[in-house]
Amino acid sequence: MAQTEPASRGAYAKSADTRRAILDAAIVAFGESGLDGASTRTIAAAAGVNQPALNYHFGSKDALYVECARAIVERFAAGTASASGPAIALLGSGERVDPDLALVRLRQLMDALVDTLVANEDAAIWAGFVAREMNAPGDAFAILYDSLWQPGTELAARLIAAARGFADPGDDERLDALMLISNLIAFTNGRRVSKSIMKWQDIGPEQLVAVRRSISRQVDALVAQGN
Amino acid sequence: MAQTEPASRGAYAKSADTRRAILDAAIVAFGESGLDGASTRTIAAAAGVNQPALNYHFGSKDALYVECARAIVERFAAGTASASGPAIALLGSGERVDPDLALVRLRQLMDALVDTLVANEDAAIWAGFVAREMNAPGDAFAILYDSLWQPGTELAARLIAAARGFADPGDDERLDALMLISNLIAFTNGRRVSKSIMKWQDIGPEQLVAVRRSISRQVDALVAQGN
DNA sequence: GTCTATAGTCGGATAGAC
DNA sequence: GTCTATCCGACTATAGAC
Numbered sequence: 001m002a003q004t005e006p007a008s009r010g011a012y013a014k015s016a017d018t019r020r021a022i023l024d025a026a027i028v029a030f031g032e033s034g035l036d037g038a039s040t041r042t043i044a045a046a047a048g049v050n051q052p053a054l055n056y057h058f059g060s061k062d063a064l065y066v067e068c069a070r071a072i073v074e075r076f077a078a079g080t081a082s083a084s085g086p087a088i089a090l091l092g093s094g095e096r097v098d099p100d101l102a103l104v105r106l107r108q109l110m111d112a113l114v115d116t117l118v119a120n121e122d123a124a125i126w127a128g129f130v131a132r133e134m135n136a137p138g139d140a141f142a143i144l145y146d147s148l149w150q151p152g153t154e155l156a157a158r159l160i161a162a163a164r165g166f167a168d169p170g171d172d173e174r175l176d177a178l179m180l181i182s183n184l185i186a187f188t189n190g191r192r193v194s195k196s197i198m199k200w201q202d203i204g205p206e207q208l209v210a211v212r213r214s215i216s217r218q219v220d221a222l223v224a225q226g227n
Numbered sequence: 228m229a230q231t232e233p234a235s236r237g238a239y240a241k242s243a244d245t246r247r248a249i250l251d252a253a254i255v256a257f258g259e260s261g262l263d264g265a266s267t268r269t270i271a272a273a274a275g276v277n278q279p280a281l282n283y284h285f286g287s288k289d290a291l292y293v294e295c296a297r298a299i300v301e302r303f304a305a306g307t308a309s310a311s312g313p314a315i316a317l318l319g320s321g322e323r324v325d326p327d328l329a330l331v332r333l334r335q336l337m338d339a340l341v342d343t344l345v346a347n348e349d350a351a352i353w354a355g356f357v358a359r360e361m362n363a364p365g366d367a368f369a370i371l372y373d374s375l376w377q378p379g380t381e382l383a384a385r386l387i388a389a390a391r392g393f394a395d396p397g398d399d400e401r402l403d404a405l406m407l408i409s410n411l412i413a414f415t416n417g418r419r420v421s422k423s424i425m426k427w428q429d430i431g432p433e434q435l436v437a438v439r440r441s442i443s444r445q446v447d448a449l450v451a452q453g454n
Numbered sequence: 455g456t457c458t459a460t461a462g463t464c465g466g467a468t469a470g471a472c
Numbered sequence: 473g474t475c476t477a478t479c480c481g482a483c484t485a486t487a488g489a490c
Contacts, residue, residue, distance in 0.1 A: 186409035221448025
């Protein structure tokens with residue numbers, strides 16, 4: 001491999017491997033300790049490179065942080081694409097949506113979220129990153145809001161509306177969507193606490209079944225009560 | 228005022244006012260920026276004292292941080308005492324608990340939580356503090372878990388169990404309690420996001436009604452479905 | 455009890471050899 | 473492209489005057 005990329009874009013004929021190693025280490029460090037808590041030296045050590053390598057590849061610590069946000073969004077989207085895709089297709093068809101089918105899609109979406117966020121240990125790291133940025137918005141807030149929260153809650157709200165037989169979501173559907181999604185936070189950001197409360201050693205297949213059941217009951221209730 | 232306190236305990240015949248000012252400023256700073264993100268200089272400036280005053284009154288930055296956790300627990304407990312008191316009294320009576328009354332107490336508890344956490348702007352600060360500590364446990368984790376999460380979820384779980392006609396809570400009730408409480412996080416840690424999603428300028432009386440209604444529906448569903 | 459001054463450490467970013 | 477060496481600023485904590 002003489003030159004990994006023939007400079008397909010202006011930037012980065014640089015070592016993609018080093019870049020990736022830094023990014024992976026940075027996501028973990030920032031997710032656990034935050035922008036201020038994680039030092040470039042710690043990240044460099046974890047990535048197996050020297051400290052100035054971060055500046056060389058990303059320009060600055062802040063720029064690296066923003067790049068981490070982008071990577072998190074990408075990985076999250078990849079994990080949920082199999083469920084969000086069909087849901088978007090259903091809602092975008094223009095025709096009147098069958099409430100029962102909307103309910104099926106909503107269930108699939110929630111199951112995919114459980115798989116991506118609760119079953120995956122890495123997601124607790126992502127969740128830490130995202131939660132910090134929501135509390136104290138910085139350079140990464142817009143990325144996370146525009147690519148994660150806004151489309152995520154809007155999709156859920158539209159599915160809830162469709163399952164209730166409405167053409168478009170209103171305030172009630174958006175509120176319910178927000179709360180439905182926030183239930184997952186108990187097992188991402190609140191992973192440690194929830195494991196202690198439930199006396200779970202770890203969150204394996206059996207625990208996931210229980211979580212899915214509890215969420216499933218909420219979805220039922222959401223739609224059954226209509227409004 | 229010659230000597231605010233006659234040294235009732237061994238420690239702190241020191242200025243209680245200065246101590247309080249530092250504590251208030253520290254809670255805000257740590258809540259917004261975390262232990263590493265908030266500097267003693269910033270806190271001192273916000274409290275209107277000089278930087279070494281923090282060390283004088285609290286010993287170290289870490290000790291001040293732990294003291295903030297204690298203060299948050301106290302203030303939270305004070306805000307919810309009017310609802311948690313009757314609930315604890317009901318459950319502690321030893322006799323078989325009337326399911327309908329348990330449901331009433333559960334509603335009161337959730338309303339008190341909404342008032343304390345959602346209606347109160349300060350609570351977003353507390354929530355930031357607590358959320359960081361849950362993600363990356365430090366010296367304050369035990370305080371917050373033992374005095375906040377454990378008793379809070381256990382109380383909710385016992386009320387849910389009683390409302391379902393059970394003597395004691397099981398895994399299902401604890402799971403449901405965790406998720407019910409995590410709904411509030413959408414409006415504490417997720418305050419900014421939720422306001423944007425809902426297109427709310429701020430969270431006033433009308434918005435609180437909507438939030439309470441949505442939570443109330445969940446409480447209904449929780450108990451109606453039994454298990 | 456509160457202040458100023460400062461010691462000692464660690465952070466991010468840059469310069470320049472290879 | 474990757475390394476070592478280093479600058480400079482910001483931080484916490486301590487010493488000592490008042």
